[in-house]
Amino acid sequence: MGLLIKGGKVVHHDRSEMADVYCANGTIQCIGLNLDVPADTEMVDAHGCLVMPGGIDPHTHMQLPFMGTVVSDDFYTGTRAALAGGTTMIIDFVIPAPQQRLMDAFSIWREWAQKAASDYAFHVAITWWDKSVYDDMGTLVNDEGINSFKHFMAYKNSIMATDDILVGSFNRCRELGAIPTVHAENGELVFYLQQELLAKGITGPEAHPLSRPPLVEGEAANRAIHIAGTLGSPIYIVHVSTQDAVDAIAYARAHGQEVFGEVLAGHLLIDDSVNQHNDWSFAAAHVMSPPFRPKEHQKVLWDALKSGTLQTTATDHCSFCVEQKAMGREDFTKIPNGTAGVEDRMAVIWDRGVNSGQLSVNDFVAVTSTHAAQIFNIYPRKGSISKGADADIVIWDPEATKTISASTHHQNVDFNIYEGMQVRGLPIKTISQGEMVWNEGELDTPRGRGRFIRRPPYPPVYETLTKRNRLSKPESIKRD
């Protein structure tokens, strides 16, 4: 039985239209008015509402083992909460331990994600390098539907990718038609500043941002951009949080380089005052990397999102309960880094972005869904309301209101960084794979209904890139 979404305004990333949407067999069958649909079609009333592509969160870490503990949301609870917030797909991360075969780690994460309630994909992290990593990257792209590889430039003595790894992996990405992504913080500088702060006896969560000042992100973003530009690979900078990194991205893009940037809802809305809070647990609950920044960076981030310098929004959902954060009670470097937010991303960006007039409704669709689908090569199957696309749709009531709270959210964590925030504009219905999974406050998300979404490689990048700042095809490099 199909669904007919009637009476709404369909909002695409580039235009809007009054139209009905008929979904059946998990996909969008037709869009228009006075549609002729089967008699047993279920009617969904969207009058007064907007009908948008389901959100895509390109940056989450469900049930990640990290810093001696495990993220409290698993692939079921985390994706269930995402659906309640209008997000119908996440892109999570396979993070092999150094020396662990990529294919082995991939199998482990695939198993964990079997329980997901929404569709999902994976970026695979490159945390070490040898011929097996090179080979496994090829297997993942050619056989497993992976087209993006993550590099943590931070987290020294753990998963940090040094420059030699960046060079080898970015070049391999170029060969395979994959996109490298980076967590851009200079891990050596962070480590040095952490040791310096501890030596001075500064051990509380207030030290965390002091060990990761904006230049630490700006330097790493510049370095990654220049390595990618030299090798001719595109690059995607995750959780851009500073003017320093925005400036690096804007300069590179203005000079024709293929650079994409992501901003977290948290960094758009929350400033560094949270780090100075006199309650240890409150300050520790906000410890994430990159840290929350002084307010002036937030305006730059909003302007970059509006102007297209940054293209996507994400959450970096990496939830730790209060007692997990207490692992760093004596030493801030041991506070598990991460905050939650997969359920609230769309509502908080709508409230602070669209209601404030900073973003149009079409911009909202672009930065919460369409751009991520386009960059990670699953558009228009995902991120669009078009014939043949997956029926992943959110029905948005621009006048619905709520107060965000850990006491009412669906995330499996006892803290919410948006606690008490009042928002206007909410997802009142979420449709995933053509099924009503979130309906006026009720979730219907059977465990394991989510699918692993394969993402094809890009056409060989050296066939599509301009010649500027690029190596030409390797075999055509003239050697004298």
Ligand code: URQ
């Ligand atoms: O660095 C990341 O993106 C992961 C490990 C989540 N933690 C965080 O603080 N952002």
Ligand code: ZN
């Ligand atoms: Zn990160």
Ligand code: ZN
């Ligand atoms: Zn992350």
